Amino acid sequence: MTRPALTHDVRVIDTTLRDGSHAMAHQFTEDQVRDTVRALDGAGIEVIEVSHGDGIGGSSFNYGFSRTDELQLIAAAREEARTAKIAVLLVPGIGTADDLRRARDAGADMVRVATHCTEADVSPQHFGVARDLGMEAAGFLMMAHRTTPEDLAKQARIMVDAGCQVPYVTDSAGALLMHEARARFEALVAEVGDEAWIGYHGHQNISLGVANSVIAHEVGVRYIDGSLCALGAGSGNSPTEVLAAVFDRLGIDTGLDVLALLDAAEDVVRPYLPRWPKMDRNAIVQGWAGVYSSFLLHAEQAAERYKVPAHEILRRCGELGYVGGQEDMIIDVALGLADERRPR
């Protein structure tokens, strides 16, 4: 399985309809998905990711139930996209090979298989299934700040050897400083850059998603994620419309229509935003302390219920080293903090 041919210097992948699902508490409607896909496709976006925030099969008590069946959303997206590919996220342990087959049947062209940055060894069978289904296959190494560049490159090697065409430096906590991001990009390019494209998925928790995207391009990363209005977990992703404007100013070819993306963000996505993603105390603490971005709403709900500050819950999650999949521990942390605060 060779890597796909690219027609532009950078392929900007839009994840409004997947990472944004976290910020929407998984309440996307079919109309919102159709309108957003039409706008993105029309603006030149080549890949549009559509899934529950935690990937296909994520709709559950632990991760939050989807308002609309994601297979219905994927099918709707497939119908609206004239040229864009539709991608889905698959987190092994949450989604299954059967979920992937159903997503493929609904119209998904690409899958991004996501594991914790040190656990690529759970991904090979999923890349095998994706290959058998004839799908383009990328791999997310999540919480990429939690291991060294050298180890991250070894993990990327595991994925690529299993059929992954695009291993990603996935900064799930929005924690990577610029030199840390650069070191990881360089390590992956050195290890697998001759066989695969390298990707970068950033969050804005300490305001470095766009800057790290520029550095990514300098180093040779070709797949770069964004979302409209930054809609995504934590303080959101690198805004797709800002990436387009910045790459335009840099003279880098993305094939994107900047004005059309500005309109898509303003006229299509902004009206359905529950709140504009922002760097507030909770989100900054996530980037500062290296906490999984999609813990944000879970921590805010636990804070409300157990009367402890959300940013303290998040800091504690960072100290304890929790990663994606340990959402149920947030309640434990909140209970523990509430207990510590009880007068004795």
Added chain:
Amino acid sequence: MTRPALTHDVRVIDTTLRDGSHAMAHQFTEDQVRDTVRALDGAGIEVIEVSHGDGIGGSSFNYGFSRTDELQLIAAAREEARTAKIAVLLVPGIGTADDLRRARDAGADMVRVATHCTEADVSPQHFGVARDLGMEAAGFLMMAHRTTPEDLAKQARIMVDAGCQVPYVTDSAGALLMHEARARFEALVAEVGDEAWIGYHGHQNISLGVANSVIAHEVGVRYIDGSLCALGAGSGNSPTEVLAAVFDRLGIDTGLDVLALLDAAEDVVRPYLPRWPKMDRNAIVQGWAGVYSSFLLHAEQAAERYKVPAHEILRRCGELGYVGGQEDMIIDVALGLADERRPR
């Protein structure tokens, strides 16, 4: 006049109460100023800027009237600050030497004299007055994207020769890409770095304020501006609390208490925000097209009045090359666009 001794690697200057005045439509109350200064001072901020957004004397029909006399706000800030210096902005042509004397009498310790990036030659007499008043004196070279690094350094030389201790690369449009910012920092460090400190004032219109601050420190810039909750013109300034978190993660000494700044942003400033500064279409267009950030609210008001899109007004202002002080031209642009749209 020698440059001041610094006790930390970076001196973060907070401009919530000056650049934020733009975003507040100049409606700060004395209580808001007192609460904000107390929080900043307690968190270790060494310099706090307090003025009308367009500098002392800015309260006017053209720039917007202040709700509270800025001399009253400066005096209140001076009372609340235990260790922080109070700075004011002075734009020659808007503020006068007499305004500066009154600000000094009210308690200002420092002035930042701001000119367009190619017009430093209007600043020397103001540096002379500042020196005579015994004030620390910095100089803003505004819209720094509008000239070359080499010319910007020559302009900084004019300021330093006139007594300026801290010439600033002032990215009023939030337009500087990372390599463009770096080139300007390097040029100023090379030209005047032995005699003066170099400063950087950024805006977030294309999300690069924090990244450029990190680059600034790498190159040797020592004064770096921020504001709480990013409160400032356009999509706001580099958030002070994010700068603190990022420099902390980089192991760079700022003397700042990150948690105290996160609390200051969340508990003191957030409650009085008219809206959270954001990268919406209008603000991104400012960074993309290089338009003065404080045109934002003026353009939005003109858009409302003349029924033309604000982002089109801003793009036209960029094409026409308007700079700070030409706020009255925004109406002309709006009228012209309205005329073009009239059915014939």
